[in-house]
Amino acid sequence: MSKSSASSKRATPFEVLLDYEQRSLAHEAGRPEMVEAPGHWRGVGFRLGQRRLVSSFDEVVEILPLPPVTPVPGAQSWMLGVANVRGSLLPVVDLKMFLEGERTVVHEGQRVLVVRQAGGNVAVIIDELFGQRTFNDTHRAESPGDVPGRYGHFVGQAYTLADQTWGVFNMSLLTRTPEFRQATA
Template sequence: MAKHSSSQNKRPGPFEVLLDYEQRSLAHEAGRPEMVEAPGHWRGVGFRLGKRRLVSSFDEVVEILPLPPVTPVPGAQNWMMGVANVRGSLLPVVDLKMFLEGERTVVHEGQRVLVVRQAGGNVAVTIDELFGQRTFNDSHRADSAGDIEGRYGHFIGQAYQLADQTWGVFSMSLLTRTPEFRQATA
């Protein structure tokens, strides 16, 4: 009867598995997704607000979260939903559609908020629908001056046309610097 060597039946340990993953990862050739940083390409977070498809720069959106429980703040503007505790930090939560259009966002299961940088701390803004990452190149640029109405005109400086959809580039940094937005008390 032949003895079986224990090394023949031995499975690789966790360290060996991780080492194999690392070696294969380092050997992997970068593909198309990494090319979005090429000149002429722009990408951001796509979302819908009312009837508009908008996109904001990844530099302006800190994270995307489900709508946390919100505590109303007495004496606040009607577009200020309240504050929410997110991992121990209080974030103001703003109904962006109410701020821009005067129409309340219909809150639903799966509602998302964009956490946006602003001086003095982040703020969460509600959106109607999240589309995720969108990538555009210079050939997608569109003339946006003709179709921007109302308050949106102050925050949309350019647009992209892609597959019969116009995506306005919405500046969250302009929004957070607007005196009216910064003054949430009624």
């Protein structure tokens, strides 16, 4: 084979990338995080004060570092203000202040959960992010009927895993609560 015929069979970088793209688009394996397994439940784990909580992936749009917040005059003390996130203004709420009346200590690396809400998303500050948590029916704990304070309204079930109890925090119920929707003082 001559040198010129060997080089004519060699693919150009563009052709290699085009081949990768075509093979990738033809492959439709299910993503592990999207595969539903009977008896399994997944959510985003976080901490507020001393409580370990988890919220459904359906309720949390994304997780972000705390963006710069502009205070809003006349707002409730738990309403920190608004933040510009990729061109959209999001209200930023101190969730622990809303639930417990105690201000979250803001630190470098602070995270917010962006939560779905009718009329636009809202960012809620959490104390600590634990990431994805997966539970199955064997982890289901007794109904946490004795959840003190305002948490009891939003935590309807719990899971126990590795000696840790995780209350399932209903963000959808939170965003529909009249007091939460009325952030003016």
